[in-house]
Amino acid sequence: MTALAGRVSREARNGLLLVSPTLTYALLLLAAPLALVVLLSFWTQDFLEIHRDLTFENYRVAWTEPIYRALMLRSLKISALVTVFTVILAFPIAYFISFHVPTKRKPLWLFLITIPFWTSYLIRIFLWKVILGFNGVVNGSLVGLGLIDEPLSFILYNQNAVVLTLSHAWVPFAILPIYVALERIDRSLLEAAEDLGDGPVRRFLRVTLPLAMPGVLAAALIVFIPTIGDYVTPRLVGGPNGLMIANMIELQFKKANNAPLGAALAISAMVIVSAISIVFLWLNRRYLAGRGG
Amino acid sequence: MRTVGKLTWLHVYLVVFLVFLYAPAVLLPVFAFNSSRVVAFPLSGFTFDWFRLLLDTEPLFDATRNSLIIAVITAVFATILGTFAARASTRYRFPWKKGVMGFVMLPLVLPEIIVGVSLLVVILQLGLNLSLWSIILGHVLICTPFCIAILSASFQGLDRSYEEASHDLGRSHFATFMLITLPLVAPGIIASLLVSFTISLDEFIIAFFLSGTDATLPVYIWGLVRFPQRLPSLMALGTILLVVSLCLLVAAEYVRRLGARRTGTEASGGFL
Amino acid sequence: MSEPIIRMTGIEKAFGDVRALKGVSMEVRVGEFFSLLGPSGCGKTTLLRVIAGFEEPTDGNILIGGRPMDGVPANRRPTNMVFQNYAVFPHMTVAENVEYGLRVRIKDRNERQRQVDDALAMVGLEGFGARHSHELSGGQRQRVALARALVLKPTVLLLDEPLSALDKKLREQMQSELRHLQRAVGITFILVTHDQEEALTMSDRVAVMFEGDIAQLASPQDLYRRPVDRRVAGFIGVMNFIDVRVLGAVPGGVEVDVAGLGRVVVPAEQAPGGTEGPIVAGIRPEMLTVLFDDSDVAARVTEGEIDEVQYFGDMTYYDVKIDGIGKPVTLAMRNTAGRRVLQPGDRARIGWGPDSVLLLR
Numbered sequence A: 001m002t003a004l005a006g007r008v009s010r011e012a013r014n015g016l017l018l019v020s021p022t023l024t025y026a027l028l029l030l031a032a033p034l035a036l037v038v039l040l041s042f043w044t045q046d047f048l049e050i051h052r053d054l055t056f057e058n059y060r061v062a063w064t065e066p067i068y069r070a071l072m073l074r075s076l077k078i079s080a081l082v083t084v085f086t087v088i089l090a091f092p093i094a095y096f097i098s099f100h101v102p103t104k105r106k107p108l109w110l111f112l113i114t115i116p117f118w119t120s121y122l123i124r125i126f127l128w129k130v131i132l133g134f135n136g137v138v139n140g141s142l143v144g145l146g147l148i149d150e151p152l153s154f155i156l157y158n159q160n161a162v163v164l165t166l167s168h169a170w171v172p173f174a175i176l177p178i179y180v181a182l183e184r185i186d187r188s189l190l191e192a193a194e195d196l197g198d199g200p201v202r203r204f205l206r207v208t209l210p211l212a213m214p215g216v217l218a219a220a221l222i223v224f225i226p227t228i229g230d231y232v233t234p235r236l237v238g239g240p241n242g243l244m245i246a247n248m249i250e251l252q253f254k255k256a257n258n259a260p261l262g263a264a265l266a267i268s269a270m271v272i273v274s275a276i277s278i279v280f281l282w283l284n285r286r287y288l289a290g291r292g293g
Numbered sequence B: 001m002r003t004v005g006k007l008t009w010l011h012v013y014l015v016v017f018l019v020f021l022y023a024p025a026v027l028l029p030v031f032a033f034n035s036s037r038v039v040a041f042p043l044s045g046f047t048f049d050w051f052r053l054l055l056d057t058e059p060l061f062d063a064t065r066n067s068l069i070i071a072v073i074t075a076v077f078a079t080i081l082g083t084f085a086a087r088a089s090t091r092y093r094f095p096w097k098k099g100v101m102g103f104v105m106l107p108l109v110l111p112e113i114i115v116g117v118s119l120l121v122v123i124l125q126l127g128l129n130l131s132l133w134s135i136i137l138g139h140v141l142i143c144t145p146f147c148i149a150i151l152s153a154s155f156q157g158l159d160r161s162y163e164e165a166s167h168d169l170g171r172s173h174f175a176t177f178m179l180i181t182l183p184l185v186a187p188g189i190i191a192s193l194l195v196s197f198t199i200s201l202d203e204f205i206i207a208f209f210l211s212g213t214d215a216t217l218p219v220y221i222w223g224l225v226r227f228p229q230r231l232p233s234l235m236a237l238g239t240i241l242l243v244v245s246l247c248l249l250v251a252a253e254y255v256r257r258l259g260a261r262r263t264g265t266e267a268s269g270g271f272l
Numbered sequence C: 001m002s003e004p005i006i007r008m009t010g011i012e013k014a015f016g017d018v019r020a021l022k023g024v025s026m027e028v029r030v031g032e033f034f035s036l037l038g039p040s041g042c043g044k045t046t047l048l049r050v051i052a053g054f055e056e057p058t059d060g061n062i063l064i065g066g067r068p069m070d071g072v073p074a075n076r077r078p079t080n081m082v083f084q085n086y087a088v089f090p091h092m093t094v095a096e097n098v099e100y101g102l103r104v105r106i107k108d109r110n111e112r113q114r115q116v117d118d119a120l121a122m123v124g125l126e127g128f129g130a131r132h133s134h135e136l137s138g139g140q141r142q143r144v145a146l147a148r149a150l151v152l153k154p155t156v157l158l159l160d161e162p163l164s165a166l167d168k169k170l171r172e173q174m175q176s177e178l179r180h181l182q183r184a185v186g187i188t189f190i191l192v193t194h195d196q197e198e199a200l201t202m203s204d205r206v207a208v209m210f211e212g213d214i215a216q217l218a219s220p221q222d223l224y225r226r227p228v229d230r231r232v233a234g235f236i237g238v239m240n241f242i243d244v245r246v247l248g249a250v251p252g253g254v255e256v257d258v259a260g261l262g263r264v265v266v267p268a269e270q271a272p273g274g275t276e277g278p279i280v281a282g283i284r285p286e287m288l289t290v291l292f293d294d295s296d297v298a299a300r301v302t303e304g305e306i307d308e309v310q311y312f313g314d315m316t317y318y319d320v321k322i323d324g325i326g327k328p329v330t331l332a333m334r335n336t337a338g339r340r341v342l343q344p345g346d347r348a349r350i351g352w353g354p355d356s357v358l359l360l361r
């Protein structure tokens, strides 16, 4: 029995040793800095001077001042909209690649989906401004076709534009996990469902969708969490009413010289997003468990 | 009959989606060669001027050089760190493995602004100066999870008996790793280098927070976006970047296929 | 007898809760062709990997050539392995594969080259040195794996189901080649297989494993003729199991009452596992004969009805229904000149004798 303990711990030791450089790096450059940000969020700053007495003042401001509240809620709303919109956009594509493309050509299709993302991120967002603009591609075409008389103004410099642009940026990241989940579905299950008398729609709702749920969930989280921190898209296409919390964080850290408030905003955003994600994961687990039982 | 109908719907959607997906990428070269000073329709004429203008832009070259330095160093470090972690997670059982791996993969879902802010705070609190190195530190952090994901797939696909055979034939663990493991996962390593290089080259938010006086290419582009008269040359720059990344991608894929053909392994995977 | 080349005592191996090896003790003799035979999952591969040094036993110890192997890593053991999938390095040529292990041992390039050529010639792969693994057939790949291991002149060569990936024809050819090769080089071979025919035809001795332990270690003949228990008897060849009642010991053996056949005195050596506890009678198909006419004689005779006939050309297998025996009994007849083949439904006289019957626990 001692030999067993010795052997297992040797493997464990080697594994830990091997992972330690990466772990150390992440501890030093992620965990420690995050801890410092948490600490900072309890400090205060007036102009360039930092006061190191711990206080909840920043959080009080972050959670009660209308401007920050509004910004936070708007960010959450936009992130949620982007998530829903992106997953809805992505699902049929993932479904198509998984179920209608011959196996040999699947990698090619996945490649096709990712090509547009080799354009520079900033320039890509800027191009959406061009596409959606007052004299942009969409308005130009619609006026040219005689479908509208006046260029549409509700498509740029507002939240719609932010949602659209962000969805475009994140859609491949949503397609991939859904595709992977669909690929994992045992095709004989679908045949079995059909055999048992399910029509295509029922079969999709009763077999395909539940089995694809883990992929959909992964896609949703992969989109939702980082989107809340997006800074560039709101700045470029959001207009004054499309700004998000990240823009405010940046403002506090740079121009407003109130890093502690910026830190409190950042921590608040992260805590809210994590809480939502955890609830989401928990609901999904219950849903899957309910179906399994 | 019904299947055909469903398929057609899917096809219609597919076309709409591809138009949506490709719209920016297609418009980019269109405006890069458009002679008008305004980036908008209608188009006016064909010109190379915007490309020529780029050649005279000194700061652009500095920014490009900075970005390349950062991207190369980031790619190397992130791939090395990724190799350690991927190897550990595919070959060893160790305590708290899930937690450890989850933690090092965390930057994958963390908003970049959080990474940028927290590193900024540390650097300022330590009284250090912002430099290219501060950006590299942040980029290695966010690229490593991608490298781990790519390399884990490679290590997982590597049949363990090759390494055991090498060991069995009298070679040390180190020789086995250098002579057998590395050559066989080379496609994964190339993919890892390429992906982290590209992510770093294109990363804006962390670079924006952590760049001192030396701008990276995206930071420089960010500065341009606000000057309408510079926009056409921005389109030209974007076109060049797109072509370069596509060439890189095709070249890497070619190398991978060559390797796959030489070893006769199934040409699967690739750069997704 | 000379000192065994491998001596194992009380080898235990646990993977978490799974006990893959449960105290295996055995010895392998110098220069013999030794097989590990057993059903899937019984621990053959694990035992081989313990010998090779890929798995550290949870308990027990191994001596190879008299040297204890505790803590000796695979690359310092005098063993080499031929893997089930051959593990021929895909990014190296055949010659580079064979040279791989030699490179640290022999510094002189020409000498190395000569040994590589010799090894390739030995396995019949002259002129294949420049090829890559994907340009070889399964059989050729296996020869590369063999050459690569044998060129290092190991004390023991370990082979993990090396033939299972080959088609039947090639497998039979490789079986005899392996046997010849082993005689020629004189190295101890330990072969893992789940194919009993392979084990019987190739080996000097066979260890039959069940559930992590060795049930019997014997020569192929002893294994076939004197299996120690029901499991071994059923695993090696075909065996009819018939209910039996022990009546008592008599001089020279045990008197038993075999269901459907009657009383008989079975010699003691035909009860290798003893007669304590529940036992069963085992009769090999070739130990029963059909008596075609009065000139055919047997010690004991019974009657039966042919139920099914399987004709193999040289042999015919009959399933015969005998009163008092639940399942039809299988018997085998050589199709010698002039002997006819019976049809289902025919009645036949079946001959047997005391030496037909094994008593098995």
Ligand SMILES: Nc1ncnc2c1ncn2[C@@H]1O[C@H](COP(=O)(O)OP(=O)(O)OP(=O)(O)O)[C@@H](O)[C@H]1O
Pocket (backbone or CB within 6 Å): C015, C018, C019, C020, C038, C039, C040, C041, C042, C043, C044, C045, C046, C047, C194
């Ligand atoms: N690395 C491992 N981790 C956990 N369990 C293992 C491992 N290797 C083997 N086992 C278990 O140990 C037992 C013996 O496995 P082993 O591979 O030795 O069987 P085998 O006799 O070679 O079977 P086969 O004929 O199918 O190859 C099996 O129950 C198997 O599931």
Ligand SMILES: [Mg+2]
Pocket (backbone or CB within 6 Å): C044, C045, C046
């Ligand atoms: Mg096995």
